[in-house]
Amino acid sequence: MADFLLRIKKTDCEKVVVDADPNAEMFYKQIGFKVIGTLKSSIKERFLPIMEMKIKPSLKM
Secondary structure, three states: OHHHHHHHOOOOOOEEEEEOOHHHHHHHHHOOOEEEEEEEOOOOOOEEEEEEEEOOOOOOO
C-alpha cells in the first residue's frame, strides 16, 4: 500500500476510493482513508465501507 500511495501521488489523481472489506476498515483508517458511504454486500445483512483518501486538493470550481 505504501508503494501504491507513493506512485499515485505522482499522478494527476485527486483521490483514491476503495470498497473495503469490513474487517479491513481499521487498516484503511490508520493510513488516512475515511468512510464516505456503504455498499450492500451479496451476503445478507453485510455492508462494505466505501472509503476515500484525498491525494491532492481538487482544482475544480
